[in-house]
Amino acid sequence: MNYTGVREVEVVVIGAGQAGLAAAFHLRRAGHEPDRDFVVLDHSPRPGGAWQFRWPTLTYDKVHGMHALPGMTLTDADPQRPSSEVIGGYFDSYEQTFGLRVHRPVSVLAVREGGGGPPWTEPVGALGGKRLRVETSEGDYATRALINATGTWDRPFWPRFPGQETFGGRQLHSAQYDGPERFRGARVVVVGGGTSAVQQLMEIAPVAAATTWVTRRPPVFREGPFGEEQGRAAVALVEERVRQGLPPRSVVSVTGLPMTEAIRRARESGVLERLPLFERLTPTGVVWADGRTVEADVILYATGFRAAIDHLAPLRLREPGGGIRMEGTRTLRDARVHLVGYGPSASTIGANRAGRAAVRDIRRLLAADHQLSYAEDALADSRAS
Numbered sequence: 404m405n406y407t408g409v410r411e412v413e414v415v416v417i418g419a420g421q422a423g424l425a426a427a428f429h430l431r432r433a434g435h436e437p438d439r440d441f442v443v444l445d446h447s448p449r450p451g452g453a454w455q456f457r458w459p460t461l462t463y464d465k466v467h468g469m470h471a472l473p474g475m476t477l478t479d480a481d482p483q484r485p486s487s488e489v490i491g492g493y494f495d496s497y498e499q500t501f502g503l504r505v506h507r508p509v510s511v512l513a514v515r516e517g518g519g520g521p522p523w524t525e526p527v528g529a530l531g532g533k534r535l536r537v538e539t540s541e542g543d544y545a546t547r548a549l550i551n552a553t554g555t556w557d558r559p560f561w562p563r564f565p566g567q568e569t570f571g572g573r574q575l576h577s578a579q580y581d582g583p584e585r586f587r588g589a590r591v592v593v594v595g596g597g598t599s600a601v602q603q604l605m606e607i608a609p610v611a612a613a614t615t616w617v618t619r620r621p622p623v624f625r626e627g628p629f630g631e632e633q634g635r636a637a638v639a640l641v642e643e644r645v646r647q648g649l650p651p652r653s654v655v656s657v658t659g660l661p662m663t664e665a666i667r668r669a670r671e672s673g674v675l676e677r678l679p680l681f682e683r684l685t686p687t688g689v690v691w692a693d694g695r696t697v698e699a700d701v702i703l704y705a706t707g708f709r710a711a712i713d714h715l716a717p718l719r720l721r722e723p724g725g726g727i728r729m730e731g732t733r734t735l736r737d738a739r740v741h742l743v744g745y746g747p748s749a750s751t752i753g754a755n756r757a758g759r760a761a762v763r764d765i766r767r768l769l770a771a772d773h774q775l776s777y778a779e780d781a782l783a784d785s786r787a788s
């Protein structure tokens with residue numbers, strides 16, 4: 404800590420979900436000490452990243468393709484237990500096993516250029532700029548590099564429809580869903596074409612008075628396995644958008660919905676009959692442009708999430724298209740800033756790879772930076788003597 408009370412570190416990792424823990428693991432393995440060289444900050448109350456908030460009926464057997472964190476497998480998981488408990492417990496022992504010392508609950512409020520102030524804002528060598536100032540609920544950090552791993556859970560996306568404020572029933576987002584019980588006997592409209600929409604709809608349908616499913620585009624159900632080749636193709640599509648400076652699209656828009664036995668049964672029973680998006684809400688339901696109406700007590704928006712990166716706004720990383728252009732995990736506008744679990748790496752396997760890539764890149768930058776600092780010190784010494 405310097406005399407202004409600001410803690411100086413080499414790297415700040417924001418977020419202790421899959422992406423943040425993978426990055427912390429690789430930092431540690433490369434010899435960086437937690438709390439001395441780097442810190443991991445997370446504003447959730449417990450280990451587990453966003454998994455800790457997922458609804459209790461999302462049991463572990465309903466999770467598709469959860470990849471273990473690097474260096475420690477997830478063994479003997481009871482498939483009937485909520486994934487929030489299984490993965491929360493796994494992340495907890497992971498943090499302890501590798502001594503990652505996650506600071507929680509700590510909110511990162513803003514990250515900005517350190518410039519214009521006390522000595523810790525001095526330019527730092529090869530990074531071509533100053534330290535970044537990370538403002539948090541436990542005080543400020545001055546860091547040479549930043550790994551942002553804040554996921555999307557904190558930014559549920561709510562679509563806007565005319566008449567939303569007049570609707571007399573309940574409107575909620577899939578992030579607030581806590582199982583089907585509260586929908587018993589209700590007429591429910593589910594909005595959205597992703598996996599959450601389908602899973603929640605299938606749980607609600609047996610207890611609700613009626614369900615209606617609406618999606619913007621006709622859903623694409625994917626038959627057959629989703630192997631490495633399909634995964635690579637999906638990632639390439641998201642990468643292309645990011646390259647163009649556009650915000651990344653939802654995962655399902657590039658992967659399609661996996662066809663499972665439960666989905667096949669639900670389709671046969673008519674639960675997954677889909678309608679296009681309605682035009683507006685009324686006090687008692689929804690209306691389409693052709694005059695068709697459906698009466699409803701609840702509207703459930705399973706409409707996805709956006710990247711939770713508002714705290715990076717002072718760095719002005721966004722392109723005019725609204726996205727952030729990147730080279731690997733490094734943002735093009737600021738070589739000190741890496742986004743992991745963002746866009747092409749927004750999956751458990753992608754987050755693992757991104758964590759490793761970000762650390763490799765940052766270590767190169769830090770090494771170059773230190774060399775330059777030594778050279779500058781030597782030059783200053785020779786001038787002084």
Ligand SMILES: Cc1cc2nc3c(=O)[nH]c(=O)nc-3n(C[C@H](O)[C@H](O)[C@H](O)COP(=O)(O)OP(=O)(O)OC[C@H]3O[C@@H](n4cnc5c(N)ncnc54)[C@H](O)[C@@H]3O)c2cc1C
Nearest residue numbers: 418420421422445446447452453467511553554744750751
């Ligand atoms: C319902 C659901 C099911 C999914 N199932 C799968 C699946 O089966 N397989 C798969 O590969 N992917 C799945 N995904 C995608 C999955 O969420 C990601 O692959 C991965 O778990 C995300 O990890 P993450 O570390 O990027 O984010 P998160 O797990 O969201 O972690 C981000 C962390 O950052 C913290 N944070 C955020 N903002 C701040 C801030 N300002 N200050 C401090 N801390 C902050 C949060 O508290 C959180 O702990 C699913 C997503 C959803 C919504």
